[in-house]
Amino acid sequence: MDTYRADIDGLRAIAVSAVVLFHAFPGAIAGGFVGVDIFFVISGFLISSHIFKDLQAGRFSFASFYAKRVIRIFPALLKEYDKGAFAANLEKTVAALLAANKQVYLLTDIPQFGFDPQRCKYQRPLSGDVKCDMPYEQVQAQWGEYGAAMVSVQQNYPAVRLLDLNRPFCTAEICSMARDKLLFYRDNNHLNVVGSQYLGLDIADHFQTIKK
Secondary structure (H helix, E strand, O other): OOOOOHHHHHHHHHHHHHHHHHHHOOOOOOOOOHHHHHHHHHHHHHHHHHHHHHHHHOOOOHHHHHHHHHHHHHHHHHHOOOHHHHHHHHHHHHHHHHHOOOOOEEEOOOOOOOOOOHHHHOOOOOOOOOOOEEEHHHHHHHHHHHHHHHHHHHHHOOOOEEEOOOHHHEOOOEEEOEEOOEEOEEEOOEEOHHHHHHHHHHHHHHHHHHHO
16 A cells, blocks of 8 residues: 555545535535545545554554554644745745646635624624624734735735635625625634535636636
């Protein structure tokens, strides 16, 4: 199992595509979430294959098994907080993709709210002022240095397109998880089906504008 498996990479590509399409167009790809299950199956297959190989060779131990997991996962967890490394690696990756004549898109995340969307869904006339939005400045702050790195890369490489996923939910002053009596979120940082469709249509319109 140490050799490259093109078939497994193909399954990974299918799984990623299914999940992305499910989030963008949940009505069209109703079972796209199965892509997550595919990833679990692939991981189980690969890990089990390594375990069986070590058992046959008489060298398997739980200590070495978990040591390998730590060596594999912990460096990525530590690097996640190294924002300088993120910016440098992002620019290096973008430069390589552009050199290969690829079209590069950078996407921000959707706004994350500090409250439960249910309080927006079940408003009562006498319950007082129930806010379902937050200042745009607070949403921009959620980007932090990661957002600044993406903006910097886009400025250095004009061919790169930066797609702001905050825009469909925000004005210049506020960002809201509801609009025109439609609730877009199922919790404070995940879209529901309505929100996914709304965002998917906005992204589709964006690409149509680019083509024109």
